Amino acid sequence: MNINELKKGISSNRKLSDVLFIFWAGGAALLSYSLVYALRKPFTAATFDGLDFFGMDYKTVTSIVQIFGYFLSKLIGIKVISELKKENRLRFIILSVAVAELSLVLFGLLPRPFNVFALFFNGLSLGCMWGVIFSFLEGRRVTDLLASLMGLSIAISSGTAKSIGLFVMENLHISEFWMPAFIGAFAFPLLSLLGWLMTRLPQPTEEDKKLRIERVTLNREGRMHIFKSFMPVLLLLFFANLFITVLQDIKEDFLVKIINVEASGLSSWAFAKIDATVTLVILCVFGIMSLVKNDMKVLCALLVLVTCGTLTLSFIAFNYNTLELSTTTWLFLQSLSLYTVYLSFQTLFFERFIACFRIRGNVGFFIITLDFIGYMGTVLVLVLKECFKPNIDWLHFYNLMSGYVGVICAMAFMGALVYLLARYRRERTVCVGKNRLFITQNCFGLSPKIANTQQVK
Secondary structure (H helix, E strand, C coil): CCHHHHHHHHHHHHHHHHHHHHHHHHHHHHHHHHHHHHHHCHHHHCCCCCCEECCEEHHHHHHHHHHHHHHHHHHHHHHHHHHCCHHHHHHHHHHHHHHHHHHHHHHHHCCCCHHHHHHHHHHHHHCCHHHHHHHCCCCCCCHHHHHHHHHHHHHHHHHHHHHHHHHHHHHCCCCCCCHHHHHHHHHHHHHHHHHHHHHCCCCCCHHHHHHHCCCCCCCHHHHHHHHHHCHHHHHHHHHHHHHHHHHHHHHHHHHHHHCCHHHHCCCCCHHHHHHHHHHHHHHHHHHHHHCCCCHHHHHHHHHHHHHHHHHHHHHHHHCHHHHCCCHHHHHHHHHHHHHHHHHHHHHHHHHHHHHHCCCCCCHHHHHHHHHHHHHHHHHHHHHHHHHHCCCCCHHHHHHHHHHHHHHHHHHHHHHHHHHHHHHHHHHHHHHHHHHHHHHHHHHCCCCCCCCCCCCCC
């Protein structure tokens, strides 16, 4: 066997190993976060008609209480996820899902309307799960594909959770109060098993660390250093994602009110089918981006993509009556635009951002901070809506919000793109200058002591 045949054999074995690892790690992460949705979102399929919470809409209060717990968990998670060691991940997962399921049992068991407070602990226990699961995947050569697979769980699981919830109530005749606990009883053991399987994943190799920078825990000083270093672009992205998260959460929690399911003629599985189609489209787009090795090119492509997504939201909202879209088409375009934006930052963007600017940290810090700000906004919007205008046309409210959110976010994303390009070019120029100085001084024997110069990317 000659050298070329040997290299070809090694390359072939490596590709096969990568494919098997992607199926193992990516599949486990996708299923894991899908099960998190099974513990968190089925109650959104219920309308709770005829019920109120001391004069307030019962369904709105259930969402506010759960999201408030979720939002508080994100605040705690900024520290917890940034500092969580790999040996403690499985224990964290099992404890979190156990509390989540117990809270759903209490939701069915406690008298109404006081049972809504049980959902606070459901949100509190699940708010950090994304960051924990993602920590198994980040910092690898194939993280783009792994993150894309995991991110698709958000796109497909929201509609699937609603469809399963409707199916359980309509066909198994389980009440809307016990339906979430019934579904969670299946999710709890499966999620614990998948958590254990992810602890068996091999650690990132030296090649992974060289290509994507080694991921490390972040203490308070480390978090502040990163934020100060990239404050302009992070403020723009956090600001834009505040609106995107609010819009997406309102769509997820109140879709059965935004769309009259019975009047529209949609089946209970229509949500799952639409989200599955959206999932395939996003997977193809992210899969293509994972083939691009230049981190800056991917960052630019993502920012252009999310700008197009937000402008699409605005166009549909401002021309809703003129376009006369069918319910299915409208829902597909909404899901595609929203999930493309949301998933870009939950999966690929910060993974490439860390690699591009050689940041010593972890993706969990960025995502958990992004979510904390976003869910804080959701709680505020729902509380204000309930206090000042409890009876609203949900479709009109959603279209009005998505129209203005699209315009605001598009401007923020374009501002972020301009900043990142300028920052990248400036740092690249500095690196080239340092390397040339180092070479010149060594050639003339002036000073060999310049060390730790960054390599040109």
